[in-house]
Amino acid sequence: MTHMDFDALVALLRRIFLANGTSEAVADILARNCASAERDGAMSHGLFRMAGYVSTLRSGWVDGRAQPQLEDGGASFLRVDAANGFAQPALAIAAPMAIDKARATGACVVAIRRSHHFAALWPDVEPFAQQGLVAIAMVNSMAYVAPPGARHPVYGTNPLAFAAPRADERIVVFDQAVSVLAHGDVQIAARDGHMLPADAGVDAAGQPTRDPQAVLDGGALLPFGGHKGAAIALMIEIMAAALTGGLFSAEVDWSAHPGAQTPCTGECLILIDPSRSGSAVGFADRVEQMVTALQEAGQARMPGDRRFAAREKAMREGIPVSAHMLRQLEALTTA
Ligand SMILES: NC(=O)C1=CN([C@@H]2O[C@H](COP(=O)(O)OP(=O)(O)OC[C@H]3O[C@@H](n4cnc5c(N)ncnc54)[C@H](OP(=O)(O)O)[C@@H]3O)[C@@H](O)[C@H]2O)C=CC1
């Protein structure tokens, strides 16, 4: 096991993206995104995903050089056609105007379509909260999740991320899939020979199973909280696909592109300027009061706490990367 400096890991991942056909701008954004996930201990969307990025790029399913097109949708609405490229470069192009619109009008909706999102979602919201805005992001993915009573999966694992400013320049962030587990964690469980929690998935016959391979081989994941998680999955399909002009998770068809792993769907980001609320007490102070109330009630861990602690440790000590993973990454630097 070696401990890699964050910038050295970003540089290695950047070489992989460039060697496999992305533009410099896309390589910069995705390398930083993927290294950040690994640094923060979000293993399902860190280095584990690099082989999938590469096989997808090589399959021709995604355009690593896409030029996202920004379209003004009105005072508080921005559309982006990601042009069959990755979602994060599309978001990066929209971000400055989205912030301006949110500050000018109180809110802004960013609707991204024809976009591939293969990553953790918190990097899409964190920077906005650091600039004093509330941010909510939703992405749909591909049909891995069966709602209660369904005969086959319809929803994606559809993550939802939320970020808001706290006092003292801190932020509160959560980022979660609608399924009990992310599909990436099921793949990791299958690779490492671990069983799933009892309520996570069903096999191809619709029977509950703890076997990750049975979920991957024609089975399905289940939403957290039964019909309640399923309703959130529905909302995300509506916001990230119907609203943006992207595909629903169940409409993604990559059968003509063997090796493809990234969903080509949509993303919806909502920004709110909390200074518009007119509240006498500052918004960040109110958020802080809420966090304090939770802590006083006994909640020891806030969402984001584990991740921020992992980040701090990794920035101090380096990011642990196994010799096996390092060899795999080096191999991906040659097309
Ligand atoms: N691109 C895509 O299409 C998809 C991406 N994903 C990504 O996969 C990643 C993992 O998702 P998921 O498995 O649902 O995430 P987790 O269940 O690991 O965590 C969800 C959230 O709950 C917080 N949390 C976890 N345990 C506790 C606890 N005991 N007390 C308080 N808070 C807690 C986490 O904070 P903390 O981070 O601090 O642990 C996090 O904010 C996400 O980054 C998601 O965006 C998932 C599905 C599809």
Ligand SMILES: O=C(O)C1=NCCCC1
């Ligand atoms: O882990 C997941 O679930 C997913 N991650 C990337 C995109 C597809 C679903």
